[in-house]
Amino acid sequence: MTDQYRKVLDAELSGLGLSPAGDPELRIISNIAWAVRRSFLKILLVAFICAVAAYILTYASDTKYTSSAKVMIETRIQTETQFTPQVSGLPLSLTSLESELELLRSADLVESVVDRLQLQEDPEFSAGDAGFSLSPIALARGLKDGIVNAISGGDSTAIGDLEPDELLEMQRAATVEKLLDSREIEQIGEISAVYRISVTSKSPKKAANIANSLATEYLTVLTRMKRDDLSQSQQWLATRIGQIREDLNTLSSELEAHSIDTPFSPEEYATIKAQRIKSEKRAQLVSAESQKLREQLNALQLLIDEGKIPDAVVYASEVRIMQFPDAEETPEDQAAALKTAIGSSELKLEVLRNQKAELDESIETFKEQQIRQVQHDSITKRIENEALVVEAIYRDFVAQLGRRAEQGDYLDAGAHIIEKARVSVDPSAPKRSSTAVATMFAAIFIGLGFTVVHELLQKRLRTTFELESATGVKLSAIIPEIREEPTFETFFMDKGKFDPTLMHYGRKLLASSAIGLRTMRNDDESTSPPAADFFAKNLENKHGKRFSEEGCMIFSGASALPDEGNTSSLLLIGSVCAQAGYRTLIIDCDTVTSSYRDLSQVTVESLKLATNQPLSFEDNIVGTPQDGLDILPLIGVKNNTAQNEAVEDFLCSPAFLNLLHSLSASYNTILLDTPPLLSAVESGYLSQLSHRTILITRWNHTSRKSVLQAMRELENAGVRPSALVATRVDLKRVKLYGDPILG
Known part of the structure; x- marks a missing residue:
């Protein structure tokens, strides 16, 4: 690789906005940018044509008018607590605003208007007059309906087979x-309580009325809805x-019946309570006295058991x-008196103990009587409380029912029409x-998208x-394309002359x-044998050998x-x-x-003769208008x-090797015009016979896959191309691909 080529290659890989070879993503982006640059004027032209066509088509579209009415939900706080028309009691929030928006969009609302205005008899809304619209939604719906009808084969049910009621219902639907498609509901602002109701129709008066x-x-x-809520609440x-009322009557009866079953009167209950207190006090005294006597x-x-009788007597x-005891009493008398006293104390x-037991029994009796009375009083109290609560609820409900009795005649909707729809003067559609403009921008974006996708999917070879x-x-090298003067025909019709650009x-x-070729005569290497002997002896050295000054150089174009x-x-190479x-x-x-089929004079017999006498083919060589350039058409x-199989x-x-050997003595250069590598098997073999192979690819036409397959065919034949030539290069367009070498 020469220094000049390295510099140019570096300029290609890093200059003019191109990415380095190690960044395939950036290179793809660069290719996309160049593709957009190449196609932008075309895209603008197509977009302008589409815009003009859309503008013209608007005159074929139906002229429609739009009228809008505005309603506002009541946002003022109600300060009157005794009477309020806001029956629902829902607070005004974002949720309620969204709910009201859905109510405005409901089909039942539209259905009521259809029935009131009898729009099912109007051709515009009864689907009898479809019209033509450029709306994207209408176009998409029409396309969808067309596809569905094409797939389903149309409606299998004939209109004539329907009952009148079914037909009317279908027309109404x-x-x-x-x-629903002709009206539009939108909230003015994000949190406002004002809604715009817009209707589009062919008649401005009809649009305002609807x-x-x-x-x-x-x-x-x-x-x-509020009246229904009020009626339900009243019911x-x-x-x-x-x-x-029934519960209150039941409680009253239960209270009266329970009062009859009172165990004790208040006086009796007070006596029982006093007797219980007295018995408890007496029981405490008896218990204390009994405890004291037991301790004594x-x-x-204990003293008697210890033998301390005198102390016990004391x-x-x-x-x-x-x-x-008296002073005259003996100890025996004192002991007998002590024993008698102890016996009396035990009886006491x-x-x-018996008194204490009787008192405890009386206390328990009094307690049971008190419990009965308390239980009876608690049940009585509960019944009275329930009766009071039920009576309070009853009075409140009766008061509410009385307030709501005449409320239905004064209910407010909770919303107001703040702006009525007026007859529109200017049409709203079509907006030409x-x-x-929308069509133009859509065409531009579609064109840009198509260009990007096409650039990503294309596999043609265009840059160095x-x-x-x-x-x-x-x-x-490259060979430009001269569209005005075809190369092959011009050469034979213009005395062997080419376009000056081609010659350059x-x-x-x-x-x-x-x-x-420029160094062929100045080369001091040893003489190479003829082609036949050359390939018979050493196929691998063909790229390093050439014929002597009197010899021949064989090239093949693949x-x-x-x-x-x-x-x-x-x-062109032969002419140069x-x-x-x-x-x-x-x-x-x-x-x-x-x-060169028209120039060929080769026959099957001449091919057989050339097998033994290669020089016999010299009679089939055809001269050209260019001196020093001959053609041997074999096909x-x-x-x-x-004949083709024989060739x-x-x-x-x-x-054929012998023929090349014979012809090499008469020519300095032999060019083999070989068939396409992917179409004929002999192409790789013919490339083996040449000293150098020139790989020819058509610029912006040959795909990468085809070139890789061709290189695989040459590799299988043991041939590596010596030169790569891009043909039919458009010198004007090649500048638009960001290639500093080709451009």
Whole structure:
């Protein structure tokens, strides 16, 4: 790779907005940008044409008028607590605003207006007059209906088979649907309570009438809903009042019956309470006295058990269990008196115990009587409380029912019409300017989208980077396309002359180091053998060898597909070589798309003769208007299958090698015009016979896949192209692809 080529390649990969080779995503973005740049004027032109067409089509569309009415939900706070028309009691919030919006959009509201105005008899809304509209929604709906009808095969039920009621119902449903499409409900602002009701119709008066009817019907529906709520609440209050009245009567009867079963009168209950208190006090005294006597007896018994009889007598006298003994009494008498006193105390203790038991029994009796009375009083209190609560509810419900009795005649809808719909003077549709501008922008965006998708999906080779990355071969030269003067025909009709531009690029190709003709005579390498001996001895050294000064250089032109410009390119190369002083021969080996069939004089017999006498083909060589350039057309008539098969066999036989060996003595350069690599198997073999192979691809036409397959065919044949040539390059368009080399 030369320094100049490196510089140019760096400019290609990093200059003019192109991304480096290591950034495929940026390169794709760059290609998309160049594609948009190339197509932008076309897109603008198509968009302008679409806008003009849309503007013209608006005159064929129906002229419609739109009228709008405005309603506002009551937002003022009600300060009157005794009477309020806001029966529902719902607060005004975002939720209620959205709910009212859905109510305005309901089909039942539209259905009521249809019935009131009898719009089912109006051709505009009864689907009898479809009309023509440029609305995107209408167009999309029409397309959807058309697709559905095409798939389903239309409606299988004939209109004549329907009953009159069914037909009227279908017509009414169609009218409702048409009016739903013709009206528009929107909230003015995001949190306001004002709604706009817009209706579009062919008649401005009809549009205003329907809009006002929708607004009025909305208020009527609100009033009816409140009246229904009021009626339901009144019915519920009346029913509930009757139930409460029955409950109140039941409680009164229960209270009277319970009062009759009172266990004790208040005086008796007071006596029982006093007797219980008295008995409890007496029981406490008896219990204390009994406890005291028991402790005294225990103390005496302890002294007696210890043998302290005198002390026991003294203690008994002190606690008054017995009298103090006389001085004359003996200890025995004192002991007997003590024993008698202890016995009396024990009897007294037993009497106290019996009294305590009787008192406890009396207390329990009094307690049970009190419990009975308390339970009876609590039940009585509960019944009285329930009666009071039920009576309070009864009075409140009766008061509410009385307030609501005449409220239905004064109910307010809770909303107002703040602006009635007026007859519109200016039509609302079609909006010609808006339609044209919208169509133009839509066409531009569609065109840009199509351009981007097309650029992402396309696989054609257009830039130096794409060509070289697909082939792995340096791009040696380009051959421009001259549309006014076809290359092949011009050469034979204009005395072997080419367009000056073609000649310029042809000389550049000849000067390329990949071709090597300029250095052929100055090369000091050893002489190469003829082609037949060369391939018979050493196929691998063909790229490093050439014939001597008196010898010949064999080139083959290879292409992936037909119509790649292979024949024209080789003809240009041959003409340039001839003008440079190289005697050149073009051998037509293209068995698929030969352009020299009319010049061919080869027959099956001559092919058989050439097997043993290669020089016999010299009689079939045809001269050209260019001195030093001859052509050997081997391909005959296209429909002659036998001759074509014979030519194919001849090209792959040793006789063709002998022919090349014989002709190399007479020519400095031999160009093999081979068939497309993907169309003929002999193309790879013919490339093996040449010293250098020129891979020819058509600019902005050959796909990357085809070139890769062609390179695989050459690789299988052991051939690597020496040069890459892009043909039929549009010099004006190539500048629009961001390629600094080709551009």
